[in-house]
Amino acid sequence: MLKNAQTPLLHIADVSGSALFQGDCFDIMPLIPDKSVQLIILDPPYFEVKGDFDFVFESETQYLEFIESVIIESKRALKQDGSLFLYCSQEMGAYIDLMLRKYFAIKNRLIWYRSGGVSPRKKFKVSHEPLFYCVNDIDNHTWNLDDIRVKSIYADKDKRLNPLGKSPDDVWYIPNLVGRKSEKVDHPTQKPLEICDRIIKCSTNENDIVLIPFAGSGSELVKSKELNRKFIGIEKEPKYYEIACQRCGF
Numbered sequence: 674m675l676k677n678a679q680t681p682l683l684h685i686a687d688v689s690g691s692a693l694f695q696g697d698c699f700d701i702m703p704l705i706p707d708k709s710v711q712l713i714i715l716d717p718p719y720f721e722v723k724g725d726f727d728f729v730f731e732s733e734t735q736y737l738e739f740i741e742s743v744i745i746e747s748k749r750a751l752k753q754d755g756s757l758f759l760y761c762s763q764e765m766g767a768y769i770d771l772m773l774r775k776y777f778a779i780k781n782r783l784i785w786y787r788s789g790g791v792s793p794r795k796k797f798k799v800s801h802e803p804l805f806y807c808v809n810d811i812d813n814h815t816w817n818l819d820d821i822r823v824k825s826i827y828a829d830k831d832k833r834l835n836p837l838g839k840s841p842d843d844v845w846y847i848p849n850l851v852g853r854k855s856e857k858v859d860h861p862t863q864k865p866l867e868i869c870d871r872i873i874k875c876s877t878n879e880n881d882i883v884l885i886p887f888a889g890s891g892s893e894l895v896k897s898k899e900l901n902r903k904f905i906g907i908e909k910e911p912k913y914y915e916i917a918c919q920r921c922g923f
């Protein structure tokens with residue numbers, strides 16, 4: 674799956690060829706051949722995140738340069754009929770929207786309505802995150818609607834509606850993991866498996882390669898494996914790499 678690396682890389686792979694690397698995605702992504710992956714899920718560190726993370730960017734400009742570098746590398750590695758999903762904070766959304774348009778066709782500006790979190794006293798509670806859905810080719814890309822249909826509330830009454838359901842709305846209500854102990858591991862921005870499920874099902878088929886440059890706790894890897902997709906995961910922090918390895922059964 675990778676071009677020849679000059680230096681040995683710390684990674685672990687399974688029999689299907691999926692692999693998880695511990696390291697910096699800017700070192701490892703260049704080893705991925707051009708136009709070789711079907712789906713890229715970018716869940717980068719957020720500009721605002723502090724605390725558990727050391728990723729303190731000096732300025733918005735520096736942060737946006739970081740994001741653009743990974744977008745450029747993603748563009749190179751993505752197949753012509755491939756897709757890219759990118760999470761970001763509300764504050765950065767407008768800048769990243771303009772940036773993505775230079776490289777991809779933006780198919781949807783999704784809202785992950787996750788609720789949860791702390792209620793501030795002097796403003797409305799922040800309860801959603803932008804999630805960009807982009808493709809290389811707006812007329813030719815993998816789109817498996819039948820795998821993600823949701824039932825319309827009118828389906829029983831209106832016989833004209835498809836009994837298999839309709840395309841999901843662009844606002845996805847998927848609760849975050851607060852209080853969901855069976856799924857939660859020790860990672861501050863772990864994504865629910867439910868959101869990974871929809872992303873991977875709609876944009877890939879079995880045996881396709883999914884690239885996750887910011888693997889974190891491994892939610893996207895776990896779901897790729899469950900759905901019989903191959904994955905390349907990269908995580909910089911040893912602690913989270915270990916968690917992701919465990920969750921993937923490595």
Ligand SMILES: C[S@@+](CC[C@H](N)C(=O)[O-])C[C@H]1O[C@@H](n2cnc3c(N)ncnc32)[C@H](O)[C@@H]1O
Nearest residue numbers: 697698716863864887889890891892908909910
């Ligand atoms: C928002 S979290 C991803 C969470 C993940 N989607 C999950 O469900 O657990 C971003 C992750 O990227 C990692 N990271 C930050 N910079 C990185 C880099 N340059 N290369 C690889 N991983 C990086 C962080 O350690 C963090 O775990």
